[in-house]
Amino acid sequence: MMAVSLATLAILPTLSSAQATTDKRIKIGVLTDMSGVTADATGAGSLEAAKIAIEEAGGKALGQPIEIIFADHQHRPDIGASTARTWFDVDSVDVIVDIPNSSVALAVQNIAREKKKIVMFSSPGTTALTQAQCSPYGVQWTYTTYALARGTASAVVDQGKKNWFILASDYAFGQQLAKDTAKVVTAKGGKVLDTVYHPLSTADFSSFILSAQASRADILALANAGGDTINAIKQAAEFGVGQGSQNIAAMLFMLTDVHSLGLDVAQGTYLTTPAYWDFNAGTRAFTKKFQERLHKAPTFLQAGVYGSVRHYLKAVEAAGTDDADAVMAKMRELPIDDAFSQNAHIRDDGLVVRDMLLAQVKKPSESKGPWDYYNILATIPGADLVWPLSESQCPLVKDKNS
Template sequence: MQKLSVAIAAGLALAATSGAAQAQISDDIVKIGVLTDMSSLYADATGKGSLAAVEMAVADYGGKVAGKPVAVVAADHQNKPDVGVNIARNWYDNDKVDAIFDVPTSSVALPVSALTREKNRININSGGGSSDITGTACSPNTVHWTYDTYALSNVAGRAMVKRGEDSWFFVTADYAFGMALQRDAANVVKESGGKVLGEVRHPLNSSDFSSFLLQAQASKAKVVALANAGGDTTNALKQASEFGLTQGGQKMIALLQEITDTHSLGIKATQGLIVTDAFYWDMNEETRAFSKRFNEKVGHMPTMIQAGLYSATMHYLKAIDAIKTDEAPKVMEEMRKTPINDFFARNGKIRIDGRMVHDMYLFEVKKPEESKGEWDLYKLIATVPGDEAFRPLDKGGCPMVTGH
């Protein structure tokens, strides 16, 4: 009888310890929330494609991590900060979401990052652009994965001023992302010896750019820089073509131009356009293989934001698997100490400020006669190493770096 009691006690102890080990995954499920723009000007670059990229990564990982299922939920933040924060709060408080991914639109991304820190969860941003996400608003709980306003403007600005295109006029979206993009690009232009002749701001999701473009034309600046994105960029480029800006000798640069934007405008309208990107489908066998699968699922080649989300999801799941817990600080620590090597990034690294540093690329849109197919749109001008492309760690004003 005593032996039986000891055996039962030992069995209970074993069950308790294995239960404790299993309980490392909160609620016995890892839940990822994809918070994105499903219906407005960034829907092509993010949206359903962002969700598909995360789902593809989860499926490729086997649908489980540390023996527990992985679930993916999604919502449309409508580019409204209050809507985005309310969804995020509900996900964290009621739906037990462990990590929020994507979050395009910097005016939504910044408060969602702050809320994530308050709730001690994880935010991996691929879609938002403001370099403040890893600057003055940096967080120990947020990783900025794909691109930011500093890298976009740094890579393109330096290259263009070097080529003699040294006077700039900005057409800027009037919200956090546009203003950060203009600020970062203007700094690069001035540091490189160029000058800024003027700027004009337009409301988010504008349909009529005529007055803004006429001011740009009148400035006689060599470069008209679009500090906007998505539908705003495509509308501005269409109308710039109608007004004859490039025919008049001005160079148009879209500081954030996704492959889907170039495709929808057409190669004829965009030929010669300079584009900074973190990813292009036709770089090598690995990028082509992923992009082919993505295209079959979604109906277009992946944008850098969507490719970045697949990469980020894999890295997040590998970190949980390595340490057998989804506890935010421990997962963040594991992600930071593990290099990223996949089709998206070679020797990528996550810095203490949350910036994932990787190579960036400068492309020029091909001439129609150079293109061999529907998505054969870019030729590579330069590969810029991550440490040169992204802002130096000590220059962003991140309190975790400066210590105050």
């Protein structure tokens, strides 16, 4: 486990003893992917995003320096759970953020619930985090598979692409995204011809792509992430998929994925994104700070880490303590006001409802420079991208309504 301490960036006025934290410090743990298939979209960028949020808070909370540590979970639930337990029990971590990989996230959610500690998920998309396995201490900050499926699949089916072949990664995230995509396609009058699963970090997608071709589906839908999405699209292009009558829909598509593929390969792809670096003055201001450190634009996952840490620290100040129950109450009460979060709030089940953007990857001739990759076609209201609370499986919602 690697750790780094962030020095105090500003001296704030001394606050009253009533506002003292329970252990005299605020400590944030960034549990992320530093070396795997999602490292480019999370990893070092997630860590820097958290640091920027801390800097903007003045480097202190309640008069105490804010510390930050990080670790690589290696996409293993056992490592993620063990790290979380050590952070809570030994290192006095107050909140864990990011956690790409839904299986790891669910394992960490269990530990955080047991320890009554806060965890804010930016990078995992499984709906289980805020459905059946929800926690009074968990916040699903950035997106869900349900939201991405509703945004992208609805738009593509409406264009007349009715027959789908779904290729998904074989773990909790991919399974849920495939299920959510199929549900939307069917509800819109389309048909899922087949759904197949591949292991995480697959090197050879040829057999899956040949099966998709043989199905004669209009759409090869990719329900995977990071390097798996990039490799699948590259290999699909070698077989001519995406260049003729059979198109590709990447259900989770990152800015870094487009950058790796290039606009020649990725152009025309529809996607739903919770955030885009060039959306407004605030997002551009954050991106300037981010680029000075990492020389690239942030993904929406990294932007989510920034927003979640920012909101947590505001809630700590408002609560006057780092007590998890008091901070959670303030996080639900306070408006979410970072530049990447439009019309956002935290529901009773821990899900952040937010407007998202329907985008299309630009043609090379449309791009004005590095990272200028998206045409923003529409804003999708957050209410259209979440399941109603009346259908919630979350015990917190059921208990409140009983």
